[in-house]
Amino acid sequence: MSCPHCQGLESLFNQRQARNDLKAYRKLGPSKATGILLVALRAAGIEGATLLDIGGGVGVIQLDLMHAGVARAVDVDASTAYLAAAREEAERAGFGSQVTYLHGDFVELAPTIDMADIVTLDRVVCCYPDMPALVGLSAARARRLYGVIYPRDAWWTRWGAAAVNLAMRVRRVPYRFYVHAPSAVGAQAQSAGLEPHFRRVLGVWQVEVFRRMQAAPA
Ligand SMILES: C[S@@+](CC[C@H](N)C(=O)[O-])C[C@H]1O[C@@H](n2cnc3c(N)ncnc32)[C@H](O)[C@@H]1O
Numbered sequence: 001m002s003c004p005h006c007q008g009l010e011s012l013f014n015q016r017q018a019r020n021d022l023k024a025y026r027k028l029g030p031s032k033a034t035g036i037l038l039v040a041l042r043a044a045g046i047e048g049a050t051l052l053d054i055g056g057g058v059g060v061i062q063l064d065l066m067h068a069g070v071a072r073a074v075d076v077d078a079s080t081a082y083l084a085a086a087r088e089e090a091e092r093a094g095f096g097s098q099v100t101y102l103h104g105d106f107v108e109l110a111p112t113i114d115m116a117d118i119v120t121l122d123r124v125v126c127c128y129p130d131m132p133a134l135v136g137l138s139a140a141r142a143r144r145l146y147g148v149i150y151p152r153d154a155w156w157t158r159w160g161a162a163a164v165n166l167a168m169r170v171r172r173v174p175y176r177f178y179v180h181a182p183s184a185v186g187a188q189a190q191s192a193g194l195e196p197h198f199r200r201v202l203g204v205w206q207v208e209v210f211r212r213m214q215a216a217p218a
Contacts, residue, residue: 006078006105006131008168008175013057013079021084022058030060033205034122037147040198040209041118043143046070052116054106054138055124059086059099061128065118066095071195074116076102076109076208110137123205123218125150126161131180132188137190139210146194146210151179160204182206 030038038061047069053061056075066073077083081100090096102109106129120141121134128134139146151157157179164177186196186208194210201207 005127005174005176008081008173009078009127011173011204012168013082014082015084016049018058018079018081018085020089021082022089024059025089030064033149033202033207034060036200036202036207037120037122037149037209038068040200041065041120041147042068044197044209044211046118046145047138049117049144050074052076052113052119052138052141054119055096055127056086056120056135057082057122060101061120062086063089063093063095066090066098067093070118071098073099073100074102074113075099076104076106078103078105080146096202107133109136110141113141115140115141115143117143118147120147122147122149125180125185126178127175128154129176131178131185135185136192139189139194142192142194142210143214144212145197146189147208148185148189148210149186149205149207150182151177151204152206153179153181157204173203182208186210 048071051065051070051073054076056077062073075086086099090099119138161177161179170176195213197211198209
């Protein structure tokens with residue numbers, strides 16, 4: 001991965017951050033927004049499904065959904081430290097052999113990645129400048145359900161993003177936080193053949209689930 005923002009992901013989501021996230025997950029479980037996404041996905045039916053979790057972090061979504069019946073998962077992450085932490089946690093939970101770990105930028109790897117029944121991106125769209133490529137390519141890989149958590153578009157989230165990005169510039173970390181318009185995110189998902197199924201806003205975050213439109217009966 002040679003792109004500047006990919007190097008930013010490696011340096012921000014480093015080993016120390018991965019240890020902290022793993023510790024927090026073991027103590028507190030999924031965050032509130034992630035919990036909402038997990039309930040919505042489980043309610044849509046996930047028994048025996050395959051999962052593609054992009055930017056899976058320490059593997060919270062993979063673990064929860066495998067406990068609930070998902071058969072296999074692929075975790076694609078630009079952070080080596082997060083992939084190692086996710087693998088450690090999956091092995092600890094007895095799911096190690098059911099997850100494939102791929103390191104890299106999903107947008108670059110997309111042509112080599114198979115479709116999955118469920119595709120998830122939890123707080124990943126806000127790490128990536130080219131939202132149409134990330135959402136378009138990932139939505140196209142969802143056979144049934146597409147779950148995404150990203151920041152709501154409000155003046156205060158845009159100010160927050162500007163403050164984070166100033167701090168990153170000062171620290172010379174090539175990571176930037178992006179607030180993408182929900183209408184544009186939804187349009188990308190819909191142009192990949194998905195329709196809105198669930199939406200909830202919780203503080204900074206909005207949680208959305210799309211599902212693949214059924215073909216009309218002949
Ligand atoms: C803020 S963390 C969120 C981690 C986890 N999903 C969670 O909610 O706890 C963003 C994650 O997305 C990954 N990421 C961002 N853009 C990516 C891309 N284009 N391809 C693969 N991983 C990406 C980062 O490496 C990091 O693991």
